[in-house]
Amino acid sequence: AQERYSSLRDLPATTADGQTITLNMNAGLMADLPSLESSGAAGVGLFRTELQFIIRNKMPQRSELSALYARIMDAAAGKRVVFRTLDIGSDKVLPYLKPQDEPNPAMGWRAIRVGLDKPGILRMQLQALLRAANGRPLSIMFPFVAHPSEYDAARAALDKVIAREKILGHCLPESLDVGVMLETPSLAFAPAAFFKKIDFLSVGGNDLKQFFFAADRENERVRRRYDLMDPAYLGLIEMILAKCAAGHTPITFCGEDAGRPLEALALAAMGFRSLSMRPASIGPVKNMLRRIDLAAARELIDSHRHKGENPRAALKSWLMVQGAL
Ligand code: PEP
Numbered sequence: 001a002q003e004r005y006s007s008l009r010d011l012p013a014t015t016a017d018g019q020t021i022t023l024n025m026n027a028g029l030m031a032d033l034p035s036l037e038s039s040g041a042a043g044v045g046l047f048r049t050e051l052q053f054i055i056r057n058k059m060p061q062r063s064e065l066s067a068l069y070a071r072i073m074d075a076a077a078g079k080r081v082v083f084r085t086l087d088i089g090s091d092k093v094l095p096y097l098k099p100q101d102e103p104n105p106a107m108g109w110r111a112i113r114v115g116l117d118k119p120g121i122l123r124m125q126l127q128a129l130l131r132a133a134n135g136r137p138l139s140i141m142f143p144f145v146a147h148p149s150e151y152d153a154a155r156a157a158l159d160k161v162i163a164r165e166k167i168l169g170h171c172l173p174e175s176l177d178v179g180v181m182l183e184t185p186s187l188a189f190a191p192a193a194f195f196k197k198i199d200f201l202s203v204g205g206n207d208l209k210q211f212f213f214a215a216d217r218e219n220e221r222v223r224r225r226y227d228l229m230d231p232a233y234l235g236l237i238e239m240i241l242a243k244c245a246a247g248h249t250p251i252t253f254c255g256e257d258a259g260r261p262l263e264a265l266a267l268a269a270m271g272f273r274s275l276s277m278r279p280a281s282i283g284p285v286k287n288m289l290r291r292i293d294l295a296a297a298r299e300l301i302d303s304h305r306h307k308g309e310n311p312r313a314a315l316k317s318w319l320m321v322q323g324a325l
């Protein structure tokens with residue numbers, strides 16, 4: 001199937017009505033990087049840094065991490081890589097940093113909460129990233145920011161690390177983008193000033209959906225019950241897009257839904273101009289986007305959701321009639 005899409009590799013994901021959607025890939029291993037070239041992804045929209053921590057039985061050294069991050073940036077050959085700081089807790093447990101027995105680990109001590117409570121780990125990882133960049137542009141994203149104050153605290157930690165690197169005479173990145181993942185509904189209600197001060201925002205739809213609908217993403221009985229195209233969820237997405245537009249905040253979507261053609265179409269129609277997905281999804285999503293009129297898709301979606309109806313079935317038959325699915 002990948003060969004079917006290889007002819008599209010170097011073509012942009014531009015819709016029939018002239019809207020270009022940037023398609024990035026998600027990664028988490030050095031071994032994922034060759035896909036950047038083969039899939040034609042614009043960059044790595046989400047690099048999950050957990051794995052290097054999970055596969056060891058003790059905390060990795062700063063120098064090991066720094067060497068790995070540098071190799072990833074080398075392999076990306078100038079394409080942007082967004083490094084997400086450690087997102088452990090929830091389903092990802094480190095043998096050497098066990099949380100208390102938590103009744104609800106997905107809502108427990110995880111991600112940036114661990115980073116802020118154990119600042120030594122966060123500082124070490126930030127330092128490793130800065131040293132890996134060694135003067136090159138660097139993008140850092142903090143996971144699971146549920147409250148603006150968590151971004152402020154993480155950003156302050158980063159600024160401290162930068163000041164220290166400067167004193168030590170290390171080369172600082174040529175440019176630095178610092179963003180957050182929006183994974184809890186609470187952050188969508190943050191004040192306008194918050195959206196203005198962050199460099200970018202990435203919607204983590206896997207977690208956002210589970211918390212919006214209170215439906216555990218790991219629980220087979222409930223996880224497919226709710227849908228990205230539910231009018232309530234599209235309303236939330238509309239609000240997040242509007243807040244980012246008002247703050248001139250670059251926004252992208254990096255949950256699994258971005259890699260499903262029907263969902264990707266809904267996201268683009270709602271206003272996303274950047275999506276990040278597993279590499280194998282880039283071809284199918286691009287193929288679909290290049291065939292459709294985005295404004296017409298939006299009209300179709302709105303005509304259903306404004307009546308409280310899920311537009312999925314209508315959108316699907318609309319795509320099939322055009323041979324885009
Ligand atoms: C998400 O929650 O949508 C996300 C991309 O992060 P993860 O799947 O690693 O929790």
Ligand code: MG
Pocket residue numbers: 183204206207
């Ligand atoms: Mg998440």
